[in-house]
Amino acid sequence: MARMKFICDAERCIECNGCATACKNEHEVPWGVNRRRVVTVNDGRPGERSISVACMHCDDAPCMAVCPVDCFYKTGEGIVLHDKDQCIGCGYCFYACPFGAPQFPQSGAFGLRGKMDKCTYCAGGPGQNGSDEEFKNYGRNRLAEGKLPACAEMCATKALIAGDEAAITSIYQVRVQRRGKGGELWGWAMAYGRGKTGGGKPAPQGGKA
Amino acid sequence: MKRSTILWISLAALAGVALSACGEIDQHARTQKIYAEKKDEKLHDGKSFGGDQARWELALKERGNTQNEYLRTETSK
Numbered sequence: 001m002a003r004m005k006f007i008c009d010a011e012r013c014i015e016c017n018g019c020a021t022a023c024k025n026e027h028e029v030p031w032g033v034n035r036r037r038v039v040t041v042n043d044g045r046p047g048e049r050s051i052s053v054a055c056m057h058c059d060d061a062p063c064m065a066v067c068p069v070d071c072f073y074k075t076g077e078g079i080v081l082h083d084k085d086q087c088i089g090c091g092y093c094f095y096a097c098p099f100g101a102p103q104f105p106q107s108g109a110f111g112l113r114g115k116m117d118k119c120t121y122c123a124g125g126p127g128q129n130g131s132d133e134e135f136k137n138y139g140r141n142r143l144a145e146g147k148l149p150a151c152a153e154m155c156a157t158k159a160l161i162a163g164d165e166a167a168i169t170s171i172y173q174v175r176v177q178r179r180g181k182g183g184e185l186w187g188w189a190m191a192y193g194r195g196k197t198g199g200g201k202p203a204p205q206g207g208k209a
Numbered sequence: 210m211k212r213s214t215i216l217w218i219s220l221a222a223l224a225g226v227a228l229s230a231c232g233e234i235d236q237h238a239r240t241q242k243i244y245a246e247k248k249d250e251k252l253h254d255g256k257s258f259g260g261d262q263a264r265w266e267l268a269l270k271e272r273g274n275t276q277n278e279y280l281r282t283e284t285s286k
Contacts, residue, residue, distance in 0.1 A: 130257075141255075144257060148276075163269065168273070174277075
């Protein structure tokens with residue numbers, strides 16, 4: 001299995017927030033924690049675009065690099081996960097992440113900050129796949145059930161696509177060729193490096209970070 | 210100054226230069242991150258696929274193809 005990645009097609013995203021809703025519902029994410037959200041740029045002006053943003057599971061993940069307790073690990077599929085039992089909720093990863101992916105629940109008094117929570121690519125966390133403990137801490141493990149992340153599967157316009165790098169880049173390439181525009185891949189260069197693919201196929205044209 | 214003295218001084222200086230780096234302490238930060246906590250199961254392990262990686266990969270591939278609407282619309286023609 002090659003690398004698992006996300007592509008958000010800004011030409012297709014209609015800001016319906018279906019991805020964010022699907023994520024919250026699937027993993028029973030508490031109030032105040034948004035593993036995925038939709039960001040709109042140039043709101044109300046010509047060239048307005050919306051992009052669905054979450055952890056991009058970077059090749060060279062900055063959160064892993066800065067974590068003082070080394071609670072992050074990467075699966076064989078390139079998914080960046082973390083161990084909540086080890087996380088101290090320091091927030092370094094939040095400052096390091098270019099996508100603002102790490103989230104911190106603030107349920108206690110005096111702005112008490114809990115352990116970090118982020119998109120798991122619907123791959124759960126450490127421990128037994130599909131166990132109650134895994135669900136409680138990290139949400140549902142859809143990948144272990146042979147399913148793709150809920151946000152991408154729920155996306156009505158298929159603006160957000162997820163899966164093996166080679167497969168999703170080929171889907172995107174066909175789209176760009178057919179419509180003849182919108183080849184910029186938001187966040188791709190930032191997360192996966194410029195011109196570096198690793199999946200044997202060239203990255204789709206563009207390189208918007 | 211004698212020739213031998215000059216030779217000794219230059220040899221000592223040369224040795225000093227050659228050995229100057231030996232006492233240096235490595236000042237690079239630890240680059241290898243070590244995750245030594247809970248182990249995670251492989252995604253194809255567990256109830257659904259029972260460790261069959263090929264079957265798991267095929268399931269994901271089939272699922273991924275549903276994201277390609279061209280594949281759906283054009284094969285139905």
